[in-house]
Amino acid sequence: MRFVDEYRDAGTARALSARIAELCEPGRAYAFMEVCGGHTHTIYKHGLEDHLPPAVSLVHGPGCPVCVIPMGRVDDAMHIARQDDVIMTSFGDMMRVPGSHGSFFDANAEGTDIRMVYSPLDSLKIARANPDRQVVFMAIGFETTTPSTALTVRRAAAEGLTNFSIFCNHITIVPALRAILDSPDVRIDGFVGPGHVSTVIGCRPYDFIPRDYGRPLVVSGFEPLDILQSIHKLLRQLRDRRCEVENQYTRVVAAEGNPVALAVIDEVLEPRPDFEWRGLGRIPWSAMRVRERYAAFDAERIFAPPGARVEDPKACQCGEVLTGVIKPWECKVFGTGCTPETPIGACMVSPEGACAAYYNFGRARHRATEPAKEMSRA
Amino acid sequence: MTAAKVAAGRSESGVLDRVEAARRRRPKLRDTHITSAHGAGGKATATLIDAVFLEGLRNPLLEPLEDAAVFTVDGTRLALTTDSFVVTPLFFPGGDIGDLAVNGTVNDLAVAGARPLHLACAVILEEGMAVDDLRRIVASMARAATDAGVSIVTGDTKVVQRGRADGCYVTTTGIGLVPADVRLGAARARPGDAVLVTGPIGDHGITVLLARGELDISADLSSDTAPLAELTSRLLEAVGAPADGPGVRAMRDATRGGVATILNEVATAAGVGVIVDEDAVPVRPTVRGACELLGLDPLYVACEGRMVVIVAPEVAEAALAALRSHPLGADTAVIGRIADDPPGMVLLNTAFGGTRIVDLLVGDPLPRIC
Numbered sequence: 154m155r156f157v158d159e160y161r162d163a164g165t166a167r168a169l170s171a172r173i174a175e176l177c178e179p180g181r182a183y184a185f186m187e188v189c190g191g192h193t194h195t196i197y198k199h200g201l202e203d204h205l206p207p208a209v210s211l212v213h214g215p216g217c218p219v220c221v222i223p224m225g226r227v228d229d230a231m232h233i234a235r236q237d238d239v240i241m242t243s244f245g246d247m248m249r250v251p252g253s254h255g256s257f258f259d260a261n262a263e264g265t266d267i268r269m270v271y272s273p274l275d276s277l278k279i280a281r282a283n284p285d286r287q288v289v290f291m292a293i294g295f296e297t298t299t300p301s302t303a304l305t306v307r308r309a310a311a312e313g314l315t316n317f318s319i320f321c322n323h324i325t326i327v328p329a330l331r332a333i334l335d336s337p338d339v340r341i342d343g344f345v346g347p348g349h350v351s352t353v354i355g356c357r358p359y360d361f362i363p364r365d366y367g368r369p370l371v372v373s374g375f376e377p378l379d380i381l382q383s384i385h386k387l388l389r390q391l392r393d394r395r396c397e398v399e400n401q402y403t404r405v406v407a408a409e410g411n412p413v414a415l416a417v418i419d420e421v422l423e424p425r426p427d428f429e430w431r432g433l434g435r436i437p438w439s440a441m442r443v444r445e446r447y448a449a450f451d452a453e454r455i456f457a458p459p460g461a462r463v464e465d466p467k468a469c470q471c472g473e474v475l476t477g478v479i480k481p482w483e484c485k486v487f488g489t490g491c492t493p494e495t496p497i498g499a500c501m502v503s504p505e506g507a508c509a510a511y512y513n514f515g516r517a518r519h520r521a522t523e524p525a526k527e528m529s530r531a
Numbered sequence: 532m533t534a535a536k537v538a539a540g541r542s543e544s545g546v547l548d549r550v551e552a553a554r555r556r557r558p559k560l561r562d563t564h565i566t567s568a569h570g571a572g573g574k575a576t577a578t579l580i581d582a583v584f585l586e587g588l589r590n591p592l593l594e595p596l597e598d599a600a601v602f603t604v605d606g607t608r609l610a611l612t613t614d615s616f617v618v619t620p621l622f623f624p625g626g627d628i629g630d631l632a633v634n635g636t637v638n639d640l641a642v643a644g645a646r647p648l649h650l651a652c653a654v655i656l657e658e659g660m661a662v663d664d665l666r667r668i669v670a671s672m673a674r675a676a677t678d679a680g681v682s683i684v685t686g687d688t689k690v691v692q693r694g695r696a697d698g699c700y701v702t703t704t705g706i707g708l709v710p711a712d713v714r715l716g717a718a719r720a721r722p723g724d725a726v727l728v729t730g731p732i733g734d735h736g737i738t739v740l741l742a743r744g745e746l747d748i749s750a751d752l753s754s755d756t757a758p759l760a761e762l763t764s765r766l767l768e769a770v771g772a773p774a775d776g777p778g779v780r781a782m783r784d785a786t787r788g789g790v791a792t793i794l795n796e797v798a799t800a801a802g803v804g805v806i807v808d809e810d811a812v813p814v815r816p817t818v819r820g821a822c823e824l825l826g827l828d829p830l831y832v833a834c835e836g837r838m839v840v841i842v843a844p845e846v847a848e849a850a851l852a853a854l855r856s857h858p859l860g861a862d863t864a865v866i867g868r869i870a871d872d873p874p875g876m877v878l879l880n881t882a883f884g885g886t887r888i889v890d891l892l893v894g895d896p897l898p899r900i901c
Contacts, residue, residue: 154816154823157819162883167884198881198887200887201885203884204883204885258566261566262564262565377885480543482546483546488553493574493893495561512550513888513890514887514890515888516876
């Protein structure tokens with residue numbers, strides 16, 4: 154398939170893999186954090202680590218939007234969904250994320266009407282088709298999905314819809330990266346930087362990472378060869394004693410981002426002084442809320458959910474996984490207490506979550522059979 | 532990495548061995564209510580069947596949980612199966628709920644090695660459904676039955692209030708004759724066996740998904756719904772399925788849960804590893820494209836006219852030739868092999884040159900955000 158297969162070619166991967174191995178200094182180990190859940194998914198789905206030398210390890214970052222939604226926000230969403238005549242709409246990833254009393258699927262089994270949509274515009278269609286019901290879109294995601302939410306609100310306002318609102322949980326990547334870099338446990342030599350987020354915000358917001366924290370960052374695409382090439386670029390910077398923001402994903406990401414998308418976000422949403430991230434705790438100015446001007450479309454103002462803070466389950470080490478302090482398998486409950494069937498933490502739910510990706514795709518890596526090895530090492 | 536953080540004695544392989552041990556334990560049903568995941572054909576479905584149905588109805592014929600039960604009456608081996616159909620929309624490119632219901636039950640008999648004889652059909656109709664729609668569905672059932680060489684010999688009709696059913700639900704039950712010398716079952720797979728799939732996968736699932744019209748994606752694609760009894764009998768005539776010696780070991784139609792689910796069932800039932808080469812799995816570009824856009828994996832998407840065949844290595848070539856000689860098996864491909872390691876697991880050699888697991892899903896595949 155054109156525009157896909159070119160980025161998944163095993164021959165090119167092997168060539169790149171050899172060049173990556175050449176760049177590793179003998180006796181040195183490298184740990185790179187891939188920031189996005191989309192990267193984590195690609196790495197496991199294609200078995201990318203089979204192309205990396207033992208000296209290079211990948212650390213999974215906080216960029217899985219579903220994984221960092223705290224249980225309290227899930228509970229708030231269900232509170233809204235339980236109101237009379239409410240239809241809640243949500244991206245599919247969100248449906249199985251546990252709140253303190255089960256997931257959206259469980260809530261539906263008990264009578265709520267929470268529907269899966271592919272786009273916030275689909276929620277708008279549902280609102281038009283159900284004028285006697287309140288349709289609420291569970292808005293989540295980093296800057297990648299924020300513009301489409303903002304556009305949807307603007308369109309709803311233009312159409313004069315009075316039965317549509319959003320429950321805004323949009324978050325921003327830069328404060329999360331700063332929180333990770335400030336954590337005393339951090340052991341990361343460089344970042345495979347966000348791709349789709351950067352299509353919106355551009356590359357400049359990451360300048361503080363090489364400048365203040367001395368770590369290189371390469372903005373990367375989501376195909377497996379994109380990620381291998383980004384790792385190659387990181388190693389080349391380290392070898393050349395350079396430390397800068399590079400853009401591997403030039404076919405999509407412009408240095409200045411997308412000013413139109415940024416303007417739409419700014420028109421509809423504003424930064425929240427404070428937001429809780431699952432596993433990372435409260436991070437100031439790390440999320441967005443609806444501006445006063447669009448208050449009529451803000452589910453938090455309309456339904457006033459309780460906003461109770463819910464502690465993460467004690468056994469759960471999502472925070473350490475999300476900051477790359479431990480690998481998924483190092484979590485005390487990984488694969489035994491916490492599985493995709495009975496997830497304790499959201500990292501085990503989303504296909505982009507580090508634990509789910511490792512559990513579903515990566516578990517057999519240490520015991521790959523002979524034919525598999527022949528293929529990957531040939 | 533961060534070895535100091537890990538409790539003494541915990542290694543990655545140690546943890547993974549414990550995980551495998553946990554996976555082999557019988558899953559507990561923790562849910563207090565039915566959710567959509569219980570109907571998706573993955574782990575949640577398996578857990579529900581085990582904890583509620585198998586627990587309540589346990590008997591030796593039910594226990595293997597094959598597509599059909601095979602038993603002997605007065606020296607004649609019979610296969611019995613049943614299946615319910617709840618597709619939305621009722622009509623989709625390439626078929627409708629009528630031929631789907633006939634083919635689905637015919638195929639469950641066929642992959643048990645049976646020659647389908649007769650079908651029973653029960654319909655639940657929703658108040659307000661157009662009689663013309665029902666006529667179309669029944670006409671399509673009649674055509675499918677003729678094509679499959681079966682008759683629908685008994686049935687039942689019920690009507691429920693508006694809003695209590697999606698237009699109509701159909702249940703079909705089928706009975707078939709199994710030749711005396713045919714022995715099939717997922718547990719019969721042995722290391723060295725070849726794994727075949729009889730054509731491009733995922734056509735039905737993607738067709739129906741797009742036919743719902745919720746995604747604003749259109750594609751030139753139709754369901755692969757088809758009766759497989761001729762194909763299976765041609766295969767069995769060519770290479771047989773003897774109790775001892777080389778032949779077909781198992782056949783499964785890859786419906787709900789797709790090829791990945793079937794392969795996991797084989798791995799678990801036989802205690803073997805299944806190694807699949809991603810490059811070798813036939814997928815139409817349209818299906819691949821739609822899956823890429825929607826964040827789905829074609830390995831988990833339903834087919835209604837494709838089966839997975841496990842066959843002894845000695846007769847793999849002959850089986851391939853027999854399947855390819857029939858129009859419904861013309862694109863049959865060898866997609867992998869059975870290995871002794873890792874037991875109970877499906878491994879995929881990716882086209883990118885890596886390796887990963889192909890596990891059972893919990894419920895329906897969930898589309899990704901970005």
